[in-house]
Amino acid sequence: MSWLSYQDFFAMGGYGLYVWGSYSVFFSFIIWEVLYVFSRNRAAIKLHCAQQKLSPQRALEQDQAFERVVAATAEKSRTVLTHYDVLSQNQASQLR
8 A cells, every 4th residue: 555645644544543543552551561560570579678678779689690590590401402402413313
């Protein structure tokens, strides 16, 4: 579909209200979801600090340490899977 002007583009052949309304609803929900996740994360950190009697900085340090452990575990898993794939390929080539 080609448009001769911006007005034709925004009108979308008479379906502009539906098209742009759908986009606005979609993006408003996406923005709401992101803000909701950030607010829930902040509330969870505050609750964790209150339960553990930690400062927010200390809680953040603990979360970062946990993320490093998760990343290291994931890297080890990828290494093991890579070695397993190599072994599987070697065994498959030996069977041929």
